[in-house]
Amino acid sequence: GEGDEVHISIFGSSQTEIHQRIGSDGSIQPAGSTKIFLKGMTLAQGRTAIQNKLAQHFSFRADQIAVTISTARTVSLSIYGEVGVQGGFTLSALNTAFNALAAAGGPTAMGSVRNIQLSRGGKVTRLDIYQFMKNPTIGTPYDIQNGDVLFVPVAQKVVTIEGAVNRPMRYELVDGETLRDLIAYAGGLAADAFPDFVQVERHENGESIDRKRVRLRACFYESVINCNHS
Numbered sequence: 001g002e003g004d005e006v007h008i009s010i011f012g013s014s015q016t017e018i019h020q021r022i023g024s025d026g027s028i029q030p031a032g033s034t035k036i037f038l039k040g041m042t043l044a045q046g047r048t049a050i051q052n053k054l055a056q057h058f059s060f061r062a063d064q065i066a067v068t069i070s071t072a073r074t075v076s077l078s079i080y081g082e083v084g085v086q087g088g089f090t091l092s093a094l095n096t097a098f099n100a101l102a103a104a105g106g107p108t109a110m111g112s113v114r115n116i117q118l119s120r121g122g123k124v125t126r127l128d129i130y131q132f133m134k135n136p137t138i139g140t141p142y143d144i145q146n147g148d149v150l151f152v153p154v155a156q157k158v159v160t161i162e163g164a165v166n167r168p169m170r171y172e173l174v175d176g177e178t179l180r181d182l183i184a185y186a187g188g189l190a191a192d193a194f195p196d197f198v199q200v201e202r203h204e205n206g207e208s209i210d211r212k213r214v215r216l217r218a219c220f221y222e223s224v225i226n227c228n229h230s
Contacts, residue, residue: 001039001093001145002026003073008050012060019070033057042143043069069094075144079104081152082111096142097127100150112155114172119149128174130185161186164193 006028008018020028026039036053038046047067054065072094080086084105091100097118107113116127118141125141132142157173159182166187173182179198189195202210 001073004038004069004093005071006038006046006050007068007070008054009066010054010058010060010064011066012058012064014058014060016058030054043067075146075148077144077146077148077150079150079152081150082108082154083152084108091144093144095144097144097148097150098129098132098142100144101152104150107152110154111152112172114155114174115153117151117153119151120145120147130172163198164190166190 002022002024004022006018006020006022008020008030010016010018018030020030022028022038025035025037027035027037029035033053033056036050038049041049050067051062051065054060072092074090075093076088076090077100078088079100083101086104089100089103091103095103097116101107101116107116113129116129118125118127127142155172158170159173160170161182162168165183166189168186171182171185179200183189197213199211199213
C-alpha cells in the first residue's frame with residue numbers, strides 16, 4: 001500500500017540496488033523502467049510483478065532478485081468486544097488480524113475464538129483461530145488495513161472434554177460440528193481409551209440438566225447423526 005518502502009536487489013548479470021516508496025497512485029517506478037503498480041497485492045504477488053517488469057530491462061535469473069519491504073506503513077484499526085483492551089490501535093501493516101488481537105490482550109475467557117468478525121468496507125469476514133491453526137494456507141485474508149474493525153463476540157458453545165483424549169480441556173464449537181470434531185480438536189483418543197461409550201453431560205446455570213451415554217464407535221464408523229449430542 002501507499003507508504004510501504006520496497007527494496008529490490010538484483011545480483012545476476014545486471015547488479016543493482018533499488019529502493020522505492022509506493023506512491024499515492026499505488027506504484028513504484030525504478031529508473032529505466034515503467035511504473036509497477038503494487039497497491040493491494042500480497043508481498044508474493046508484488047515480487048512476481050516486479051520480477052516480470054524488471055526482466056524487461058535487466059538480465060537476471062529468477063533466483064537472482066530479492067524483494068523485501070524495508071519499511072512498512074502503519075494502519076489504524078479498532079478492536080472491540082470480548083478482548084483485554086478495547087479501542088483504537090496503530091500497527092505496522094505487516095501484522096495480521098491475529099497479531100492485532102494479541103496487541104489488544106487477546107480474547108477474554110468469554111470471548112469467541114471461532115467467530116471473530118473483521119469488518120472492512122461494509123463486508124464482514126469471519127476469522128476462525130482453530131481453522132488457522134489447522135491450515136494457515138486456506139486463503140482467508142488475515143491481513144489488516146487502515147480503518148478495519150475487529151469484533152470478538154461472546155462464545156456461544158463451549159464444551160469441556162475430559163478423560164482418555166490427548167488434549168483434555170475446553171473447546172469452542174460452531175454450528176454443524178459434532179462430537180467427532182470435538183474429539184479431533186482434543187488430539188484424538190488416547191491409547192488407553194475405551195472406544196465404546198462416552199458420557200455427555202449438559203449443564204445450565206451451574207447445574208447438570210441432562211446426562212446420557214453415546215456409542216463412541218458409532219461416531220467414527222457409523223452415521224454421524226449419532227454424534228450430535230455435543
